[in-house]
Amino acid sequence: MNDNDEDELTVQELAADWLERQQELSEAEFAAFCAWLRASQEHARVYANLRKTMLDSALLDACEAVNKPMPVAPPRRMISARRLGWIGTGLAIAAAIMVMLVMRAPAPVAPPQDFATGLRQRADWKLADNSHLFLNADSRISVRYLPDARNLSLARGEAIFEVAKDPRRPFHVMARSVTVTAVGTLFGVDLMNDAVGVRVYHGVVTVAKADGETRTLTKGDWLTLDPRLGAHAGRFDPAVYQNWRTDWLEADKMPLSYVVAKLNHYTGTPIVISDPSLAGAVISGRFQLSNTDATLRLIAAVLNLQPARRDHRVYLTAHRS
Amino acid sequence: MTDAVSVLKEHESKLLAYINRRCRNMSQSEDVMQETLLRMLEQSRKTEIAQPLAYAYRVADSIIFAQARKVRLETGIGDSDFESELPLADEVLExxxxxxxxxxxxxxxxxxxxxxxxxxxxxxxxxxxxxxxxxxxxxxxxxxxxxxxxxxxxxxxxxxxxxxxxxxxxx
Structure with a gap:
């Protein structure tokens, strides 16, 4: 490469410039970048190679090494050894006991573990404490076990927990701003857009909102906390527990938006309620989630809706004749 | 939708070998692997991934780099950098x-x-x-x-x- 060339950038230099400015590109510049990338295989190859190089942690290490050519400060071990000489024997023994305590204490603090399922997939796992975690379609949860608590955080979708009893370590499930706590029980937490649903199949759980308000739910109770629609509670038949494992949704005056949220865990073509007049619509019935098209036709027929497909989405509006 | 991930399962050992070589130390590898699969899963919901293995290498690169820099990986990785699905050579030095x-x-x-x-x-x-x-x-x-x-x-x-x-x- 000619270093003195002031005018024309080579393909490699252009690629480097795009890569270098990647985080700062405006929308128009990004479109130009995509066009440039697609313009030739050579562009794509050169760009990919540069990206691989610049994302190499070995390059970071090399930069650090070159940046600080001086050998690093005195080893800390020496200092502490010298200090130990100053400290009395009693302290040394205390230190030894502390070390022993530290070594003997169990290390139950595991790094958080994430579990996820894809569209139309379901899975279940046995956790470290013998609790069972069932994840419904298109869901994601992170699990963190601490010495005094079992903390789970549902980021997406729906999960059911069969909790192994351990009074010293309460089982908390965080969903949006809601915390559901159980000691030993079988319950489900469900994210439907902004709403959080809780169902108790067995035992007792407490549900705490961010403002401190708590409620206790027992077997057969369901509770939905919706930032817009408020709190709704009711009873269900715990025997329907198996339903969600069979792709069937049992809706009893369920808001249409929740049904749509559930269906969207099963389809690659998201369904959107685009008609504000449908905000309060509710629906009852038994729907097969895995057969999205048929369910959508059924719902459309019941509520007199008009599904329109556009840009890989299905828009629902009230039928107007 | 999750085909890309099942394809990856077949190449798991290849991907892990790549990650081992790209990582500063091997103890990170399992974490990076897990995170790579999760991000692949998320991305496969949004778009079809034509070259899952090549794509996974790139995702892994981003994750390793972010860890090395001790910064959180910006969400939305993959939308801009992965326009090209061209497979890269997977030969990597230690x-x-x-x-x-x-x-x-x-x-x-x-x-x-x-x-x-x-x-x-x-x-x-x-x-x-x-x-x-x-x-x-x-x-x-x-x-x-x-x-x-x-x-x-x-x-x-x-x-x-x-x-x-x-x-x-x-x-």
């Missing part, structure tokens, strides 16, 4: 070897160019700030940056291509 090559290449840059590059890449300064600190024009800073990047990519490219040829000669 981390230590790569570090040595980069070091040599950095030392081969002119001192000014090396300073500009390190201010940008390591210290994450803006081009404007670098121009002010060095007294260079913005245009000159850009030239130094892109040329440093090209020189570094060429150095590692040549080394890895050489390594590949050696492997082919002695099976």
């Amino acid at each position: 981390h230590k070897q790569r570090e040595a090559i980069f070091r040599q290449a950095l030392e081969g840059l002119t001192p000014l160019r090396r300073t500009v590059f390190i201010k940008r890449h390591l210290e994450r300064k803006s081009r404007q700030a670098i121009a002010e600190e060095t007294g260079l024009s913005l245009e000159a800073v850009k030239k130094h940056l892109v040329r440093a990047m090209v020189q570094l990519a060429d150095a590692i490219g040549a080394a890895e291509a050489g390594d590949k040829n050696k492997k082919q000669v002695t099976p």
